[in-house]
Amino acid sequence: MDQILGQVLRNAVWERLDMLSDLANRADAQSLVSVARSELPRLTEGWRAILLAHEPDERGDCPTCSTRWHRCKAPCSVWQVAHEHLVAGGLATQPDVKGKGRRSVPAQNRADGRAPGRHALVTSPRQAIATT
Structure with missing residues (x-):
């Protein structure tokens, strides 16, 4: 039942x-x-709620991304994505052509043809469900 609800959400x-x-x-x-x-006030409040949940604790770890056995140092991937999309002007990180590291490419110039605003990891809602 939780999986069905999660899929619907x-x-x-x-x-x-x-x-x-x-x-x-x-x-x-x-x-x-x-x-x-x-929509902008709703979206900014949503980002604030997400980022608050990923605010580093007194040890500098992200409490949401960390587990009992693996600590995730800040800034976690959520803060990195927030910075890329909210501060760095919509730059999306793409794997380097030679596979050595990552590079930033403006969303409108992406070689993969995804439209700006699409999730960096999943190109469609159906694909998101199929991979979870």
Whole structure:
């Protein structure tokens, strides 16, 4: 039952993100202003809640990403992704062509053809469900 609920929740979130991306790409100016006024506060509060859960503890570990046997030092991947997408101007990390490290590529110039705003790891809600 938990897996079914989790799948429903994931689908709903992916569909909402897809809808917002489509609106950002296709809506007229007046609709964009309306959507921005209603959705930006919700999105920023959502990011704040996620980042608060990943705020480092007194040892400098992320309490959410750490386990009893493996400590995850801050900044964890959640903070790194937040910085990449909120501060660094929408740069997405892509594997280096030669497989040596990672490089940043502006989302609109991605070679894989994904539209900006798509999740960096999963290209569709259905794929997210299939891989979980």
